[in-house]
Amino acid sequence: MAVAVQPLRPGFYSETCPPAEFIVRDVMRKALIREPRSVASVMRLQFHDCFVNGCDGSVLLDDTPDMLGEKLALSNINSLRSFEVVDEAKEALEAACPGIVSCADIVVLAARDAVALTGGPDWEVRLGRKDCLTASQEDSDNIMPSPRADATSLITLFSQFNLSVKDLIALSGSHSIGEARCFSIMFRLYNQSGSGKPDPAIEPGFREKLDQLCPIGGDENVTGPLDATPTMFDNQYFKDLVAGKGFLNSDQTLFTSPRTRPYVRLFSKDQDKFFKAFVEGMLKMGDLQIEQPVEVRTNCRVANSRSVDVLMES
Missing domain, CATH: 1.10.420.10 (Peroxidase, domain 2)
Incomplete structure (x- = not known):
């Protein structure tokens, strides 16, 4: 299990998962056709993820019996949605390149694609993030601004x-x-x-x-x-x-x-x-990281250890 901050660079998956960026953009393109609002919602996930302990996919984690995640934080419960689009991208990536592309990188790629697909600029993103193991509703409440902010x-x-x-x-x-x-x-x-x-x-x-x-x-x-x-x-x-x-x-x-x-x-x-x-x-926001235990989740909603627990319980 990695702990150190990961080096980020363009083309990180060019050898381990060459179609990664194409797969995410294709999922976003289909989401845009289904519901135009959804891609804007996915783009905002990068802000809410990166500001709370770095860009680590923490905002995607569901609550567990011993962890209150960020989805129900005051700043998130009324504004964040379209997590299923990230799930769709993750499922497609796991089918193509199992265990390679992190959920944190999917969020950053999808944010870029949301902008590009709606007429905004396109750019090369730096990749190589890993996924955290926990999330914190308290940290999110303490950091993220409300619509009333000045x-x-x-x-x-x-x-x-x-x-x-x-x-x-x-x-x-x-x-x-x-x-x-x-x-x-x-x-x-x-x-x-x-x-x-x-x-x-x-x-x-x-x-x-x-x-x-x-x-x-x-x-x-x-x-x-x-x-x-x-x-x-x-x-x-x-x-x-x-x-x-x-x-x-x-x-x-x-x-x-x-x-x-x-x-x-x-x-x-x-x-x-x-x-x-x-x-x-x-790009500056996407570089935010902290040192913490990390992995590449197979399911963006749960840490891998929790995935195993759920399977064993069932």
């Missing part, structure tokens, strides 16, 4: 991982695709900062649309698009923030804060600069 707290969080303000803004552009639940914005529509009033940063016409989508007493599981082009990876997200049409508080705060506003303006005007900064941020 720019200052987000800057502080990202700086802990040596990610700059520019990285923060560029990576927030992941919200160029996908949707979020009404649950995540009810407070800013009706009780921002305990005021009993809506967030004044919301553009009035957009506020009316959000009121119709997410009325008081309505179904908080209803979803709305994170920007005006939720199935296309582009810089519309930043244009919406400039116009006061950010869906989440943690998005709109990036324009209302003087520290982050310049990058929002820059990316709203120059999509190429956004794409370049996004790729740089994803």
Whole structure:
């Protein structure tokens, strides 16, 4: 069982599993056809995985009798989904190259593919991660931000991982695709900062649309698009923030804060600069690792030792 941090490099599986990257992209392409929102959901798994003890596949682990995993953490339970797409990729990889490709690498590959398949940039990812044996709901609760987060707290969080303000803004552009639940914005529509009033940063016409989508007493599981082009990876997200049409508080705060506003303006005007900064941020985030016991799981939802236990019990 390995413990040391793994060296990462492009083409890591070129000899041990040559079709690995093709297999993951094919699974993502099929997922996009079935449900466009699913690829955005899979992309977000990289953020939630890498920020909690490094990119180690911990976010994929199900709870066990002696471990509370990260899936039910406060920051994850209402936002993470589409784990079955990762399962599908893992099953295909195990059929082609048993025991070779880690779940942690699948998450990073799938995040890249989600962007590329929806019109965003494509890039070479550094691979060679291994999978952790445990997860921590407590660590996730202590680290991951909520939809209520403001720019200052987000800057502080990202700086802990040596990610700059520019990285923060560029990576927030992941919200160029996908949707979020009404649950995540009810407070800013009706009780921002305990005021009993809506967030004044919301553009009035957009506020009316959000009121119709997410009325008081309505179904908080209803979803709305994170920007005006939720199935296309582009810089519309930043244009919406400039116009006061950010869906989440943690998005709109990036324009209302003087520290982050310049990058929002820059990316709203120059999509190429956004794409370049996004790729740089994803690569930096993908390099996050810590020393811990690791393996290559055969099932992304359970550690290999637990898989054996389950088989023996059955």
